[in-house]
Amino acid sequence: MLMSTRHDRLARVLLLGVCGLAGALASGCKEEFSDDQFGVLDLASFYDGGMQLDPGAGVPQDIPAQGGYIEGQVAEFYDFGMVQAIKNTKGMPIAVQVQPMYFFFDSSGFPLFSRPVREVRGGVDWMKGGKGVLNPNPADLCMVPGFNAATCADENVAEMKKSYPLRRREFVVDKYRGVADYQRPLVDLVPGNNDPPRGQYTGLWEMIEVTVPDDYEPDAIKQVSTLNKAIESGKFSVRSASHVINCPIVDERTNVSRGISARGIFHPRIELWYRRQLAFCFLANGWETLGNDAGDPYFAKQDDARFDTMDVARIKVGSGTELTVKVGRGYQGAEYGTDLSTFDTKLISKIPDTLVVGEMPKRVRSDPAGYTPMRWMGYVPTTNDFKPGSWKSVEDIDDTTVVDTPVEVKNLAVRGVAVRCSYPVVPGTDGKCGRDTSMGTGVHMVDPTGDPVCQAERGGTDQPLECNPDTCFCDAPFVGYGQACGPGIAQCSPKKDKFAPDGYQCFPPWGGFCQRACDPGKPNTRASENDGKETLAQIDTRCGEVPGFLCLGGVRTCVKYCNENIQDPKQCSAMVMVGNETREIQEGQTCHNYGIQLCAWPDNYTPQPFSVPQ
Numbered sequence: 225m226l227m228s229t230r231h232d233r234l235a236r237v238l239l240l241g242v243c244g245l246a247g248a249l250a251s252g253c254k255e256e257f258s259d260d261q262f263g264v265l266d267l268a269s270f271y272d273g274g275m276q277l278d279p280g281a282g283v284p285q286d287i288p289a290q291g292g293y294i295e296g297q298v299a300e301f302y303d304f305g306m307v308q309a310i311k312n313t314k315g316m317p318i319a320v321q322v323q324p325m326y327f328f329f330d331s332s333g334f335p336l337f338s339r340p341v342r343e344v345r346g347g348v349d350w351m352k353g354g355k356g357v358l359n360p361n362p363a364d365l366c367m368v369p370g371f372n373a374a375t376c377a378d379e380n381v382a383e384m385k386k387s388y389p390l391r392r393r394e395f396v397v398d399k400y401r402g403v404a405d406y407q408r409p410l411v412d413l414v415p416g417n418n419d420p421p422r423g424q425y426t427g428l429w430e431m432i433e434v435t436v437p438d439d440y441e442p443d444a445i446k447q448v449s450t451l452n453k454a455i456e457s458g459k460f461s462v463r464s465a466s467h468v469i470n471c472p473i474v475d476e477r478t479n480v481s482r483g484i485s486a487r488g489i490f491h492p493r494i495e496l497w498y499r500r501q502l503a504f505c506f507l508a509n510g511w512e513t514l515g516n517d518a519g520d521p522y523f524a525k526q527d528d529a530r531f532d533t534m535d536v537a538r539i540k541v542g543s544g545t546e547l548t549v550k551v552g553r554g555y556q557g558a559e560y561g562t563d564l565s566t567f568d569t570k571l572i573s574k575i576p577d578t579l580v581v582g583e584m585p586k587r588v589r590s591d592p593a594g595y596t597p598m599r600w601m602g603y604v605p606t607t608n609d610f611k612p613g614s615w616k617s618v619e620d621i622d623d624t625t626v627v628d629t630p631v632e633v634k635n636l637a638v639r640g641v642a643v644r645c646s647y648p649v650v651p652g653t654d655g656k657c658g659r660d661t662s663m664g665t666g667v668h669m670v671d672p673t674g675d676p677v678c679q680a681e682r683g684g685t686d687q688p689l690e691c692n693p694d695t696c697f698c699d700a701p702f703v704g705y706g707q708a709c710g711p712g713i714a715q716c717s718p719k720k721d722k723f724a725p726d727g728y729q730c731f732p733p734w735g736g737f738c739q740r741a742c743d744p745g746k747p748n749t750r751a752s753e754n755d756g757k758e759t760l761a762q763i764d765t766r767c768g769e770v771p772g773f774l775c776l777g778g779v780r781t782c783v784k785y786c787n788e789n790i791q792d793p794k795q796c797s798a799m800v801m802v803g804n805e806t807r808e809i810q811e812g813q814t815c816h817n818y819g820i821q822l823c824a825w826p827d828n829y830t831p832q833p834f835s836v837p838q
Contacts, residue, residue, distance in 0.1 A: 253380060256825075257454040258444035262500035267475040270416040275810055283475045286734065287506075289483035289639055292413055292465035292556075293616040298697055300483040301579050302508050304472040304635040304681040307426040307598065308418050311552055317633045319537065320598045322468050322547040325429035325452060325496075327514075328436055329524035333378060334400040336407035336442050339519050340492035340511070341396055345388070345708050349480040349492035351507075352396075353408030354443050362391035362830075388709030388828045389489045402829035404444045408495045412448040414503065416472050419501050426598070427472030427505075427635045431465040433524050446497040457627030465527060465675075468536045468547055469510030470597045480506045482712030484689065484699055486640030487681070490519055490586065508584050508637035509533045509597055533585040534595045554599030554636050555580045555621050557606045557614075571627075575606060582618045585638055597637040643698040645691035646677040657696035671720065674700060690715065692734040703738060703827065705809075723802050723836045726766075729781040732818065737825045742766040744777035760795075770798055784823040786815035796823035802836060809834075 248343040271282035289300040308318035327539065328336040343360040350360050362383060366376035383391045393402035413425045434451065437459050445451050453461040472493060474480060478495065489510040496503040507514075513530050515521040522529050537548045557578035563570045604615075604626055615621055650660045650670050658672035675691035678698035692699035703714040705723070711728035716728035716738035729741035746766055754762040760772045766783035767773040773787040776783050786795050796813040799806050812831055813823040826830055 249487075252664055253609075255444035257450055257457075257460075258441070259446035259450050259500050261446060261502065263502070264476055264735060265414060265472070265473075265498055265501040265503040267415060270414075271475075277520070283477050285477070286479045286481055287474065288481045289485075290462060290579060291577035291612070292581070293613075293640060294581055294584055294638065296616045296620075297586075298644075299579075299581075299641045300485045300639040301400045301581075302480065302506075302639060303638045304427055304474075304637065306336075307635050308424040308631055309598070309600075309631075309633040310548065311631075315631070317551045317600050317631060319550050320426045320428060320633070321424045322428045322430045322549060323411070323413050323425065324432045324464075324537075325471070326393035326410040326432045326434050326448065326462075328409070328434045328442070330401070330436060330440075332400075333399075333435075333524040333526075335521040335523065335775075336401075336436070338396060338398070338406040339515065340490040342490075347487075347713055348561075348708075349490045349507075351492040353406040353495045355405050355408055357396045357404050358393040359396050361393070362388070363394045365392070380596075383831065384708065386828055386830075388830045391830070401443075405631065407442040407445075408497050408502075410445070410448050410451060410497050411473070411503070411505075412499070414498055419570055425473075427470055427508075427550075428549055428598075429469050429471055431467050431530075432470060433463050433465055435463075435524060444792060445612045446500045448499075463525075465530060466528050466545065466547070467513045467532055468534065468549060469507060469513050470534065470635070471505035471507045471510065472637075473505045476502075476504060481710075483639045484697075484712055485642050486587075488517070488688075489640070490515070491639070495690065496679075500682055508639070509595075509769040512587065520524070531588075531589045532585065534597060535593055539600060542585070550596050550679055551597045551598045551600050552581065552583065553602060553618065554634065555602045555604055555615075555618065557610065557612070558603035558627070560605045562625075565804055571603065574603065574768075575610075575612065577612045578604075579636070580614075580618055580621065581613060581636070581638065583638075584641065595638070597635055599634050599636040600628065600812040601632045601634055601636075602628040606761050609654050643677060643689075645672070645675045645696050646695075647672065647691050647699060649677050649696065656693040657691055657695075658693045670718075671828075689716075693718065705738050705836060706825070706834045707738050708736075709738050716741070723800075723834050729779065731779060731781045731783065731824060733779055736827075737831060740782040742782045744775055744780060748775070750782070760787065765832065770800055773798070784810065786821050786823045788815050788817060788821055790815075 238299060245357045268283050269542060285378060287302055290303060292299050292301055307320055310319045311317050330336060338353060339359055340351050340353050341359060342349050348648045365371050365379045395406050413619050415425055417423055417425045455462050492507050494505050494507055496505055508768045509531050512533055535550055539546045557575035560569050585595045604621060645657050647659060649655055649657050652668040653670055656670045658670035661671045663671040670693050672691040672693040677686040678691050681689040681698050687701035689698040690702050700712060700714045702717045703709055704717050705728060708714060709716050716730050718727045720727045724740040726741040726743045728738045730736055731739045743766060749765045750763045762770050762774060764774045766775040772784045773782050784796060796810050796815060797808060798810045800809045812829045813825050815821055816824045
């Protein structure tokens with residue numbers, strides 16, 4: 225769950241208490257135009273998958289960065305689903321509507337919305353709002369002004385032992401206004417709102433600048449109807465920046481996976497207000513419209529600095545201007561079959577990582593135009609011997625085979641293109657890239673670390689990327705045992721040592737922590753001894769012969785089995801020889817149900833630094 229931390233709530237209580245003690249006469253404590261919060265936006269009804277026992281059942285847990293191609297280059301895409309489009313007389317989709325999103329500025333032109341802050345652990349960029357906004361990253365106490373330098377190192381160690389959300393955070397103070405209070409932007413449409421001719425949600429937003437009076441309390445206004453009253457009073461002014469961003473609204477429970485490409489570009493998860501409800505959108509395209517490469521938002525009326533990452537049409541309508549974004553083409557491989565009841569051809573499945581489009585988002589003003597995230601999808605029937613990568617550009621698609629009815633227009637945002645490793649394919653390794661470390665033995669071993677091209681691909685303050693030996697493209701950095709891993713976050717180190725003879729593997733594979741890997745192709749030489757034993761007592765030679773640790777073949781990981789009905793908090797404990805000492809290697813792990821009950825670190829835990837003797 226993407227909920228506020230205990231620190232966030234405490235900070236808000238303390239800051240609200242200041243106004244309460246000072247009384248209603250304190251400047252900014254009593255706001256003429258203000259709203260009370262009315263919960264958090266729930267999109268379960270839009271996805272129509274909720275059940276009585278699980279109201280959020282239909283809400284996607286994750287929107288992954290999917291693979292595909294743009295003009296021969298490996299690319300990453302986010303699929304935010306279908307949207308309504310404007311069609312021509314032949315029924316062909318040609319454009320989509322753009323709706324207003326209101327960004328607030330003070331009378332000096334300083335933005336009241338927050339700058340993006342990248343959470344190092346998972347790589348998520350956050351743009352939070354409200355009173356006393358806290359940094360999503362735990363504080364390094366030795367960097368906190370006024371903290372005792374003699375004790376800070378010990379205090380940092382103590383903080384590391386706390387659950388991740390409970391570790392100390394510092395305020396995110398605006399460098400221009402000197403406060404940590406921010407106004408969330410406002411919208412008045414969400415997914416499911418499709419009332420023609422002007423009320424169609426698409427995820428595209430026109431940036432509207434709102435200038436507030438000097439005594440305005442940030443985040444007091446939480447809905448467009450209240451803002452309209454403030455504008456009518458003459459105390460607030462509004463203007464269109466006439467620029468468009470692509471920021472689809474996502475449910476609080478939905479994670480948008482971090483990609484490998486364009487890591488230097490901010491893709492923040494922005495907190496919004498929708499009719500007094502807290503909402504979230506993911507800025508897929510358009511940080512270049514809002515701010516600079518350093519993460520500083522542009523000031524009001526700083527139009528010369530802003531530019532659109534996509535093609536925008538501006539049409540005069542009466543005294544105003546209506547903005548639309550064109551619909552382009554997108555293609556994806558699909559498997560078709562015959563419906564035996566009707567003998568009609570029907571779509572069976574869409575093949576992942578086969579998306580193809582023809583244009584890239586603009587990253588600088590001089591980049592070629594033509595990009596749109598709105599795609600009229602054409603599905604290309606594939607044969608049994610089809611492999612992803614058989615087509616890499618729109619020119620490779622046979623238009624005569626494309627199925628594009630019924631008409632589907634998707635918000636299919638391009639994140640960026642991947643960079644190929646400079647290391648070559650090592651012969652005899654089934655296509656793996658890296659340095660050949662066979663040393664003349666004839667047994668070809670691959671070391672993918674240190675690829676100079678990937679090392680140069682830093683995103684902001686991130687660690688450099690590393691070569692993925694299986695894909696031969698630059699991927700997330702390598703990390704060691706007990707460190708956070710997952711798609712777009714980090715790869716587990718492929719290097720082998722005495723503690724992990726088969727290297728390390730991410731568990732769960734969709735995002736978790738690095739565990740010891742195992743080779744399911746090897747035999748468990750003590751398997752016969754496990755007959756009649758409970759799982760928690762079984763032995764596996766592929767996992768160090770520690771009772772309860774077995775090689776989970778499908779994910780190539782050594783995991784310890786557990787029982788949810790056992791209350792003993794130490795059932796996931798494991799004392800193992802590491803080098804010359806016996807160490808607890810499972811500290812903080814708890815029992816989880818993945819269909820089978822296994823020990824694992826919870827998402828909010830920070831495992832202790834773990835060094836392994838070579």
